[in-house]
Amino acid sequence: MALDWQQRRSGCPISCSLDLLGDKWSLLIVRDMVFVGKRYFKEFLSSDEGIASNILADRLQRLEVTGIIAKRSDPDSGRQMLYSLTEKGIALIPILVELVCWGALFDGAPDADPRAVKRIMKDKPSFIQKLVDGCRRG
């Protein structure tokens, strides 16, 4: 049976996207994978925003069920799980980049570097491609 958050409210692509991504935490986990290269539960738990471990576990499960991330045993340490982005997850990078720009330019995010954001704005496609390549290399 589909869980509540797996049910679509409508067929609109924006609504479908928000059915999966419309919460405060899911895209922060993807952010940590894209920009910081995090891969372990403990690494996500240590982010500045202070996600609670039960919420993190729930969001990781959702992201896995919806095909945005994949999970496997860490070959170096069988007890730990290793998370990585699928192509569906990597395809979220343009959304993250737009959230960076909007947060920096229109919401006065304290940690945003205006010069870095201006460089991104000048050539978003190549900035996005670099991040995509980084994720694919793992």
Place this chain on the structure above:
Amino acid sequence: MALDWQQRRSGCPISCSLDLLGDKWSLLIVRDMVFVGKRYFKEFLSSDEGIASNILADRLQRLEVTGIIAKRSDPDSGRQMLYSLTEKGIALIPILVELVCWGALFDGAPDADPRAVKRIMKDKPSFIQKLVDGCRRG
């Protein structure tokens, strides 16, 4: 005193953006203004996703407090309120366009027209500009 949803979890621009936009409804209201030209409470209430009127009232208030939309009395009917996007709200259009593309191409949104999405992907900046111009004309 700042309300819970007005408090920043960190200074990261993605996190700041999600503090304001990270829920299932706020961006759907912005979507209705950008793509359908909705301006009245009753119009937002009638969207396919079936937003409850108390949630709609709450999200409209949040969007207004955070400077994404503006509210004024309808000059044609003083009793009704008229909502419009500010420049901060109009600047959300690139995020919406990326959510359209991702929902259509990677999440199989039923109402997405693949040919229309391919046309958007070919020239996102001009598609975005047309939407921006439409919002500014009101």
